[in-house]
Amino acid sequence: MLAGVVTLLGFIAVYGKITYEGHLVLRIIPQSENEVESVLQAQRIAEEKGYDIWHHSIGVGTPLDIRLSPEEYQEAHQGFSDLDLNHEIIINDVEAAGSSSSCGEWFDYGCYHRLEEINTWMAETAHTYSSMAEVITVSSSYEGRDIKGLKISGPGSGSSNPAIWLQGGIHAREWISPATLIYMANALLRDYTDGRRNVVRIVDGFDWYIVPVLNADGYEYTWSDDRMWRKTRSIHPTSDCVGVDPNRNWDHQWGESEGSSGAACSETYRGPKACSEPCIHGATEYLLNLSKNVTVRGFIDMHSYSQMWMTPWGYTKDVPETDFDIQDASSVAAVDAISNAGGPIYDHGTIANTIYISNGNSVDWAYGKLGVLYSAAVELPDKGQYGFLLPQDQIIRVGTETFQGLVAWATYVLEH
Known part of the structure; x- marks a missing residue:
């Protein structure tokens, strides 16, 4: 051991x-x-x-x-x-x-929430905004939990709008990721209803699929047992160690470079095979089926920490020959909007050149297999003062700043 x-x-x-x-x-x-x-x-x-x-x-x-x-x-x-x-x-x-202060109302956007509370919030939000939002089930977990999301569309939108996919919580301990997605989903609905022009434009222009917690088992385990847990909770017969890094388990360049581990006890264990994790297998099947009917124009996987807005590739330091400039320009639109809103400076570039090499990751799969030109991995604040333990009193600030970046990024995607 x-x-x-x-x-x-x-x-x-x-x-x-x-x-x-x-x-x-x-x-x-x-x-x-x-x-x-x-x-x-x-x-x-x-x-x-x-x-x-x-x-x-x-x-x-x-x-x-x-x-x-x-x-x-x-x-x-x-x-x-x-x-x-x-x-x-x-x-x-x-x-x-990592200690948290108590929250006020049952769903306070300035607090971290357990999975059941998040799922209840999605159901109530879909009821409140019944003309714009519905709950979707995109996958299931190893332990049998439904992995849910919100689909947000403009009132009366048809089924032909291109799609944007936002996901978070793929690494269980990165709590600011689900919290930020929840904040931004609410902001899309709130600001559309209030008539904010640039938000109306991107909600009418896209169907939004927002999955706050993709790694449901791991996320719940961070609440019940181990705040620092990162991986899934699957058990594989070849090892006594539990779990797989779900962001090394996607079926693109899986295990083909130095950016993952074949050792089951490693935090970057890629799993016994691509898509071995039910949450990843189900999500890829959902996206592949979705892409048969609509064009998926954008894909973002929210992480923490480091303040980065990154594009493919992750598995190699080579950049996409024909697409990198326009992909990076979408990142620049986002990070400039964040800093202009009084937020921190974000780095940008490809994953491998900005943070590290990682194969079998979601963004490479979305671009390389699903054909989503505007695929991005976002590392939310901070730079390390709190790391994975960002205090609750910073959630609203991060949500507000990141939403400005998201609106600018989606506007760029809409216009290009």
């Missing part, structure tokens, strides 16, 4: 829920090409030991963030010293950073 798994089991609380009291997140940033190899070596060692890597470094100026228990930190600190690497602590206590 991996040392990291043994350590993790040592932090299971009396009631069965894992606590991260005393765990910290450290950051190493290579400042020169000479330091890059040392940082990449530290990264490889961290992966071998089963440490929880929150952010991978890909070169000068890009951070390596790792969550460590106090015992792991003592070991890692010596290793970093041997490599002559300096580090800083960006989160002192993961458990404390």
Whole structure:
């Protein structure tokens, strides 16, 4: 059994829920090409030991963030010293950073919500906006949960509108992703009803398919057992380790480059085969069937963290020969709108060149298999101060800023 798994089991609380009291997140940033190899070596060692890597470094100026228990930190600190690497602590206590304040009304857009509450919200929203919204079931999970979404269309729209697909929660611990999609779905409906001209235009121009939580089992597990869980909850007979990275499980370039792992205990385990995970298999079938009747013009997979708006490819650092310029221009429209609204600066470019190489990811599949020109992966705030534990009091701000980016991006797609 991996040392990291043994350590993790040592932090299971009396009631069965894992606590991260005393765990910290450290950051190493290579400042020169000479330091890059040392940082990449530290990264490889961290992966071998089963440490929880929150952010991978890909070169000068890009951070390596790792969550460590106090015992792991003592070991890692010596290793970093041997490599002559300096580090800083960006989160002192993961458990404390992840604590949430109480919410007000039953569905407060400034709070994180469990899956059942999200599904109830979708049903009530579809009832409130019955002329514009309906609940759809796009897949099912390994543990038998329905994976639901909202379809939003302009009143009286026919069935021939092109589609935009937004999904989130594919990595379970990235709670800001579902929260932002929920906020933006409500904003589309609210601002359309209020007559906001640019929102009316994109709602009338597209049918919107918004799936807040694609990895339903993993997301629920982050509430019940382990806040830092990332993968699905599937069990495979070849391993004692649970789950697959659902964003390495899509059927495009699956396992064909360095951007995933064949080791079942790895956080980037791609699974025993492409689309082995029911949530991914069901979603791809839904999208393939949808594309038989309508053109899917846009696809966004919302993640956290790092503040990036990225396009294909993820599996290679080569860029699409004919499409990259227009794809990146759509990203520029989005990130400029976010910064103009007072939000943070986002990086943009291809996935592999902006964050890291990853094969079998959703965005490559949408572009490479489904033919969606405007496919994007969005890494929401922040830059690492809170990482995956963004406080609830920042949800509305992130939702508001990201919605400005979404409107600008969709307007670009509509016009091109």
